[in-house]
Amino acid sequence: MSASLNAAVATATTTAVDPACAEPLAVLGRDVTVPLVTGGEVSYAALDYAASAPALQRVWDDVAAYAPYYGSVHRGAGYLSQLSTDLFEQSRVTVAEFLDCRPTDQVVFTRSTTDSLNLLAAVLPADCQVFVFETEHHASLLPWVDAQVTYLNAPRTPAEAVATLERALADRDPYGPALVCVTGASNVTGELWPVKELAAAAHAHGARIVLDAAQLAPHHPVSVQELDVDWVAFSGHKLYAPFGSGVLAGRADWLQQAQPYLAGGGASRKVARREDGGVDVEWHTTAARHEAGSPNVIGVYSIASACKALTEAGFENLVARERHLIAKVRKGLAEVPAVRILSLFGDDAPRVGVISFVVDGWNSSHFAAALSAEYGIGVRDGLFCAHPLVRTLLGSEPQAQGECGAPEAAPGERSLNAIRVSFGAGTPDEHVERFVRAVKELVADGAKWQYRTEEGRCVPAV
Numbered sequence: 001m002s003a004s005l006n007a008a009v010a011t012a013t014t015t016a017v018d019p020a021c022a023e024p025l026a027v028l029g030r031d032v033t034v035p036l037v038t039g040g041e042v043s044y045a046a047l048d049y050a051a052s053a054p055a056l057q058r059v060w061d062d063v064a065a066y067a068p069y070y071g072s073v074h075r076g077a078g079y080l081s082q083l084s085t086d087l088f089e090q091s092r093v094t095v096a097e098f099l100d101c102r103p104t105d106q107v108v109f110t111r112s113t114t115d116s117l118n119l120l121a122a123v124l125p126a127d128c129q130v131f132v133f134e135t136e137h138h139a140s141l142l143p144w145v146d147a148q149v150t151y152l153n154a155p156r157t158p159a160e161a162v163a164t165l166e167r168a169l170a171d172r173d174p175y176g177p178a179l180v181c182v183t184g185a186s187n188v189t190g191e192l193w194p195v196k197e198l199a200a201a202a203h204a205h206g207a208r209i210v211l212d213a214a215q216l217a218p219h220h221p222v223s224v225q226e227l228d229v230d231w232v233a234f235s236g237h238k239l240y241a242p243f244g245s246g247v248l249a250g251r252a253d254w255l256q257q258a259q260p261y262l263a264g265g266g267a268s269r270k271v272a273r274r275e276d277g278g279v280d281v282e283w284h285t286t287a288a289r290h291e292a293g294s295p296n297v298i299g300v301y302s303i304a305s306a307c308k309a310l311t312e313a314g315f316e317n318l319v320a321r322e323r324h325l326i327a328k329v330r331k332g333l334a335e336v337p338a339v340r341i342l343s344l345f346g347d348d349a350p351r352v353g354v355i356s357f358v359v360d361g362w363n364s365s366h367f368a369a370a371l372s373a374e375y376g377i378g379v380r381d382g383l384f385c386a387h388p389l390v391r392t393l394l395g396s397e398p399q400a401q402g403e404c405g406a407p408e409a410a411p412g413e414r415s416l417n418a419i420r421v422s423f424g425a426g427t428p429d430e431h432v433e434r435f436v437r438a439v440k441e442l443v444a445d446g447a448k449w450q451y452r453t454e455e456g457r458c459v460p461a462v
């Protein structure tokens with residue numbers, strides 16, 4: 001890397017991270033104001049981190065410092081190509097360190113967690129059995145539909161999760177390959193899953209395990225070696241690096257025994273015409289095998305930058321601060337009898353800053369629209385791409401959403417959708433305090449504005 005880039009990146013590194021972490025980490029958008037339907041403007045409270053977290057200022061600064069030096073990677077002969085290749089490959093090392101990978105693991109850069117899990121599904125050995133809880137995000141639930149997949153019922157305790165998996169694995173063909181897919185932290189309840197225990201159960205029965213860390217990695221340290229998982233997947237945009245890249249890291253053997261996920265340049269080492277007119281291809285046996293095409297250098301570099309920023313901020317600080325925010329939100333919601341928080345494992349379960357709830361008598365889309373339009377708070381409503389789990393937690397059948405003016409769930413009745421508030425390293429106290437106050441006011445006084453349904457969603461009537 002050139003001296004000036006080094007200096008620029010070093011400046012970005014030293015200015016943006018708050019090592020004490022008593023304050024939130026600096027993120028983009030913290031000064032953005034949005035209009036309220038009731039008049040005036042307010043600073044935007046981004047409380048939808050579980051969908052996409054704002055970019056860390058540090059990540060933005062690192063990317064901006066690198067951008068003038070951007071060049072094609074891997075085969076470019078020019079100086080900037082070499083510099084970019086260096087940065088790209090160094091990012092792999094940074095991610096491997098962040099995940100505490102085994103020395104033999106490979107880090108494959110993908111587009112997202114969804115892409116990573118689909119890649120793993122594409123390289124499963126023949127006749128591989130897959131075990132997945134019905135509680136998973138669709139990204140973990142669906143890529144295996146063409147394999148012999150067993151969907152496990154929602155457990156009500158972490159111990160029940162382990163026992164359910166043990167029972168399912170005990171019944172399987174012990175000689176065939178098998179894969180367990182499990183989330184580290186639920187995108188609906190925020191609850192942590194007993195990953196280490198599930199990995200031990202999987203391995204005891206000769207199965208492998210992939211950790212969906214999309215919601216875990218932004219909030220908690222993830223150690224592949226400590227958890228003893230075989231693969232881990234996560235997305236840059238949930239890790240404060242929204243530039244379109246993701247990661248699949250883990251054991252090389254299944255990855256390297258399979259055909260490339262995408263065929264093309266970058267994945268192939270040698271290509272030659274055969275005498276019979278066909279083409280012989282020698283594929284790479286490194287991560288490049290599954291990275292055909294020109295890679296997203298900025299996306300990859302931004303992930304490495306985020307990994308460094310979070311590590312330097314210290315996960316112990318980030319976790320402590322997030323616990324404080326979680327306690328504030330849960331305490332505030334508990335003071336509103338009409339609110340029911342969705343949970344599989346109960347109040348005492350360890351969790352990240354992801355909380356879903358329903359409000360008696362309110363259509364969730366209406367409630368979320370009022371939080372946005374009247375308080376400048378961005379949350380999410382719906383089933384959060386985890387339809388089986390949310391329906392289990394709501395106890396409701398799939399149905400069309402009701403009109404927003406007429407609550408779909410009268411007091412005491414079941415809601416069909418939920419509201420999710422989620423936050424993380426960049427969230428100031430004021431955002432969660434405003435959220436709690438807004439929930440209390442909306443429940444006590446109702447919405448101040450009129451809303452109508454547009455394409456199935458509630459929007460302010462004017």
Ligand SMILES: Cc1ncc(COP(=O)(O)O)c(C=O)c1O
Nearest residue numbers: 112113114137139187214215235
């Ligand atoms: C637990 C979990 N897994 C996977 C995904 C999919 O992530 P992406 O959309 O980045 O592929 C999400 C996204 O919300 C998620 O919450």
